[in-house]
Amino acid sequence: MRQYDFIIIGTGAGGLSAALHAAKVGRVCVLTKRSAAESNSSWAQGGIACVKADDDSVEQHVADTLVAGAGLCKEDAVRSIVSEGPARIEELLALGVDFDHKEAADGHLEFDLTREGGHTRRRVLHHRDATGKEITDKLLAAVRANPGIDVLEGHYAIDLITTAKLGMVSEDRVLGVYVLEENSGKVITFRSDRILLATGGCGRVYLYTTNPSIATGDGVAMAWRAGAAVANMEFIQFHPTCLYHPQKRSFLITEAMRGEGARLIGSDGKEFMQRYDPRGSLAPRDIVARAIDSEIKRTGGPCVYLDISHKPADFIVSHFPTIHRTCMEVGIDITKDPIPVVPAAHYQCGGVLTNANGATNIRGLCAVGEVGCTGLHGANRLASNSLLECLVVARRAVELLEHKMPVSRTIAQTYEIPDWRTGNAVDVDELVVIYHNWDEIRRLMGDYVSIVRTTKRLQRAAARLRNLKREVQEFYWNFKVTREVLELRNLVETASLIVDCAIRRHESRGLHYTLDYPEPDNNRVPIDTVIRRY
Ligand SMILES: Cc1cc2nc3c(=O)[nH]c(=O)nc-3n(C[C@H](O)[C@H](O)[C@H](O)COP(=O)(O)OP(=O)(O)OC[C@H]3O[C@@H](n4cnc5c(N)ncnc54)[C@H](O)[C@@H]3O)c2cc1C
Helix, strand or coil, rough: CCEHHHHHHCCCHHHHHHHHCCCCCCCCCECCCCCCCCHHHCCCCCCCCCCCCCCCCHHHHHHHHHHHHEEEHHHHHHHHHHHHHHHHHHHHHHHHCCCCCCEEECEEEECCECCCCCCCCCCEECCCCCHHHHHHHHHHHHHHHHCCCEEEECCCEEEEEEEECCCCCCEEEEEEEEEEECCCEEEEEECCEEEEEECCCCHHHHHECCCCCCCHHHHHHHHHHHCCCCEEECEEEEEEEECCCCCCCCCECCCCCHHHEEEEEEECCCCCCCHHCCCHHCCCHHHHHHHHHHHHCCCCCCCCEEEECCCCCHHHHHHHHHHHHHHHHCCCCCCCCCEEEEEEEEEEEEEEECCCCCEEEEEEEEECCHHHECCCCCCCCCHHHHHHHHHHHEEEHHHHHHHHHHHCCCCCHHHHCCCCCCCCCCCCCCCCHHHHEEEHHHHHHHHCCCCEECHHHHHHHHHHHHHHHHHHHHHHCCCCCCCHHHHHHHHHHHHHHHHHHHHCCCCEEEEEEEEEEECCCCCCCCCCCCCCCC
């Protein structure tokens, strides 16, 4: 049994920045299921949105976010998160994060801000096309250098321990978490009054995704099982432009490329976006993704193309070095050739329901970053707002926890917490079953629950997932826990939450588009889809 003042699950931008704030008030443990460098955050390319330019304002950033969110953003949350951006950026600069600069007309250096789809101003700070890696490298270095923070890699958080789960009827509060230590295969109990979920999203629920393999929806599934409210899971953002190539299935082509003039073309070489939206290639992601989906279906081709080859080669290579290098590895020279692209699952706009400080309905449990649903994104996230949310909500969640449950008044150790029981579980003997189920979930989500939905397909998906859930549950109880079993369990849970939320929404709004209800229901105030297990 181990005890900490703060337990933070995840080493993306949310978890790492929370750790640095928490270490100012107590002892911190950061758990992460693989290496600390593996996260969605480290894959972020385009940048982080923040009001910096003279012609920009907080109100303009708020307005753009609200337009993208299609009526479901919580305006207060949006305004407060956007307003706090500049202060969090200063903290990153103090850690040595190196955002790109350019020479202004009067000769002084200023941030080289880019503009992405849905933004009406240039406001995206970036480090070439590898912003996430630059940010997480610097955050991780600071975390590792801090003696008050233990970083435990290969530690898989299985389930939260709460008073309700222990059968106590008093106020529901978090007490700890069961964790699989992968090296030893042992399950250890970690106790804390203050737990921050920063486990990221769930892109791996889909066959085509831009997300790395860690993104299996663990945090949402864990919180759901613990009784936390979950909201708006139907809003899965599909990135319009993922590289279409058999050897590189999860490689994203940043939206910033369209911001710099790249054009979407069909196999006939003609631009098609103007037929779908007057903003052309700079329309918001959901519109571009649906347009590409429709073009692919219309022409029967496997993909469309993104073409930036009309720009000077040195501009392309200096602005997009990672994309240039990666495409070259598979024989595509982006300075000469168009890039084959398809839409792919990219970002979970819903998640564990929180307020703008990351607080959930379970005392002591906060959700930070992609796993949470603060109301910033509404029905559709504005590009580059997510890294911003990670940084802002991480600090607030730590502050809130310390305010509401000061470290000096820790009580988790006073509760009797049972050790993890393995019972008669044996070693997994048939990994093939796990891989088969995994594949089935991802394919059925791709076929029935992707960009364009229907009630019938959603119901079919729900029925299949119910069966799969039973099978996976049996597996979970009969076999010793391994990462594969745990990820499969979370994957099927998260897929079901997406479908359950989608079935409840009888309208098309933002990222949720269904042929049965093709318009938004404007007769009532837009509402979140909120579901709770108990
Ligand atoms: C390719 C790509 C490009 C993107 N580009 C941008 C961009 O330009 N700008 C922008 O704002 N956003 C971008 N995003 C989105 C953004 O990167 C993410 O939303 C954000 O980084 C999420 O950060 P996070 O801290 O919430 O989670 P993550 O960074 O995903 O970190 C999650 C962490 O939790 C750990 N974890 C998960 N489950 C468990 C468990 N059960 N036990 C222990 N550890 C666990 C993981 O190993 C990982 O360390 C991009 C995303 C992708 C995939």
